[in-house]
Amino acid sequence: MSSTLYIIEKSPRGQLVSDLVKYLNLDVKIVTDRESDSTFKKNFPLGKIPAFLGKNGFKLTETIAVIYYLVTLTNDEKIQNQLAGSTAEEKASILKWVSFANSDAARAAASAVFLLVGLKPFNKKELDTSLEALEQYAQAFEQRLSEYTYLATENVTLADIVSYYIWAFSFSSALGADFRKKHPQLTRWFNTIGAHPSVQFSHKGFKPVEKALEPPQGKKKEQKKEQKKEQPKQEAAQKAPAAQQPAQEKKPKHPLEVLGKSSFPLEDWKRKYMNEDTRPSSLPWFWENYNPEEWSLWKVEYKYNDELTLTFMSNNLIGGFFTRLFASVKYMFGCLVVYGENNNNGIIGAIMVRGQDYAKAFDVAPDWESYNFTKLDATKPEDKAFVEDMWAWDKPVIVNGEPREISDGKVLK
Ligand SMILES: N[C@@H](CCC(=O)N[C@@H](CS)C(=O)NCC(=O)O)C(=O)O
Structure with a gap:
C-alpha cells in the first residue's frame, strides 16, 4: 500500500x-x-x-x-539540501518565502481571481485591495530578483516553487501583460522557474493571459435591476400590518412536495448511477423506469461562458450551484459538465426535475438565473442521446457544430 x-x-x-x-x-x-x-x-x-x-x-x-x-x-540528500536549504540561514530564508507565498500572496491572488471569475460575489473594494497587495508583493520580488537569480539561495528552492504556483494562478486571469511589463525581474524569474522540471507536470506550456479579466460589470447591473424589481414587493410585504397578513397556512416544505410521491425510485436510480457502468447498465434501467409525466428533462446551459477562465474554477462554479440546490435535491438528478480548456470553456448538462416546471426546483439557488433551461423530449432520439451523453461524459460535446472535449463535471445527486 x-x-x-x-x-x-x-x-x-x-x-x-x-x-x-x-x-x-x-x-x-x-x-x-x-x-x-x-x-x-x-x-x-x-x-x-x-x-x-x-x-x-x-x-x-x-x-x-x-x-x-x-x-x-x-x-536524495543533495536534492533535500537544494530544495529546503543546508545552512540554518538558507533553511530560514526558504521558509520565509514559502510562508509568504502560501499565506499573504495566496490570499491576495485567490481573492482577486475569485472575484474576477465570479466565484465570489463581486466587491470592488475587495478587488482593489487584493490587486494593490499583489502589486506590493511584486515589488518585494522585484527587489530581491534584481540582485539574485532565485528567491532564497543560488539555486531553485521550495521558495521559488511555491511562489511560482501563486503567480501562475494570478497570471491566469487577474494580472495581464501590463503587470508583467511593469515587473521585469519577477517576469524573468517566473519564466525561468516555469521551465524547471518541478513545475512542468501541471504547467508545461502555460501561457499567462495578455489581458486581465474585467470586473463583471454587465452581470452586476442585471442583478441590481432584478434586485430593484424585487425590493418594492418585499418592502410592501414587510410594511403590511400583521393583522392583514393571511393566517399562517400550513405550507408544504417544498413547492414540489404537493406533487406527491412519484413512481420513479429516485434514490435507487442515484445509487445505480453511481455504482454501475453508465452506458451498459444504468442508462437502460433509467429509460425503462423513467416516467415523463412525473419527471421532466432539461438542457441546462451557463449563460456567461465567455467569462469562464480555468476549467477547475468552472467546475467549482458547478459545485457551488449544486450546493445551493441542496433544498431541492430530492426532486432532481443530473450532471453538468465543463467542456473545453483553460480560458476557452463552457458549462452544459442535463438535469431531470420532478414535475414539468424547472423553476420550482431550481429557484432555491440564488444563481439559477445564470443558466438557460430548455425542455428535452426523450421521445426524440437527439434529446435522448443528449441526456445519455451528459450523464455518461464519455464523448465530446458538440457546441456550435464543433466537438469539445469534456474536462470535468459534477453529479447532482
Ligand atoms: N492553511 C492551509 C489552507 C488550506 C486550504 O484552505 N485549502 C483549501 C484548498 S486550496 C481547501 O481545503 N478548501 C476547501 C475546504 O476548505 O473545504 C494550507 O496551507 O494548507
Whole structure:
C-alpha cells in the first residue's frame, strides 16, 4: 500500500503538492475526489486540502508541512539540501518565502481571481485591495530578483516553487501583460522557474493571459435591476400590518412536495448511477423506469461562458450551484459538465426535475438565473442521446457544430 495525498485538482496548492510527488518520484497516490472517500473524512474531519496520509498511518495537513515532509521522503540528500536549504540561514530564508507565498500572496491572488471569475460575489473594494497587495508583493520580488537569480539561495528552492504556483494562478486571469511589463525581474524569474522540471507536470506550456479579466460589470447591473424589481414587493410585504397578513397556512416544505410521491425510485436510480457502468447498465434501467409525466428533462446551459477562465474554477462554479440546490435535491438528478480548456470553456448538462416546471426546483439557488433551461423530449432520439451523453461524459460535446472535449463535471445527486 502506498501513502495518499488528497488534493483539489488544478488548484494551485493541489498542483504544487502533486507536482512535487511526481518530481521527487515518490510512491504516493494522488486522490482528487475527497468527497466520496470515507478514509479522507474519517482521518481529516476539518476537510482541508492538501492532506497527506502516510502508509504508516501518519496524518499531515497544511501545505507547508506537507511539502517539507515530501522532500524528506526522498533519500536524495543533495536534492533535500537544494530544495529546503543546508545552512540554518538558507533553511530560514526558504521558509520565509514559502510562508509568504502560501499565506499573504495566496490570499491576495485567490481573492482577486475569485472575484474576477465570479466565484465570489463581486466587491470592488475587495478587488482593489487584493490587486494593490499583489502589486506590493511584486515589488518585494522585484527587489530581491534584481540582485539574485532565485528567491532564497543560488539555486531553485521550495521558495521559488511555491511562489511560482501563486503567480501562475494570478497570471491566469487577474494580472495581464501590463503587470508583467511593469515587473521585469519577477517576469524573468517566473519564466525561468516555469521551465524547471518541478513545475512542468501541471504547467508545461502555460501561457499567462495578455489581458486581465474585467470586473463583471454587465452581470452586476442585471442583478441590481432584478434586485430593484424585487425590493418594492418585499418592502410592501414587510410594511403590511400583521393583522392583514393571511393566517399562517400550513405550507408544504417544498413547492414540489404537493406533487406527491412519484413512481420513479429516485434514490435507487442515484445509487445505480453511481455504482454501475453508465452506458451498459444504468442508462437502460433509467429509460425503462423513467416516467415523463412525473419527471421532466432539461438542457441546462451557463449563460456567461465567455467569462469562464480555468476549467477547475468552472467546475467549482458547478459545485457551488449544486450546493445551493441542496433544498431541492430530492426532486432532481443530473450532471453538468465543463467542456473545453483553460480560458476557452463552457458549462452544459442535463438535469431531470420532478414535475414539468424547472423553476420550482431550481429557484432555491440564488444563481439559477445564470443558466438557460430548455425542455428535452426523450421521445426524440437527439434529446435522448443528449441526456445519455451528459450523464455518461464519455464523448465530446458538440457546441456550435464543433466537438469539445469534456474536462470535468459534477453529479447532482
Ligand atoms: N492553511 C492551509 C489552507 C488550506 C486550504 O484552505 N485549502 C483549501 C484548498 S486550496 C481547501 O481545503 N478548501 C476547501 C475546504 O476548505 O473545504 C494550507 O496551507 O494548507
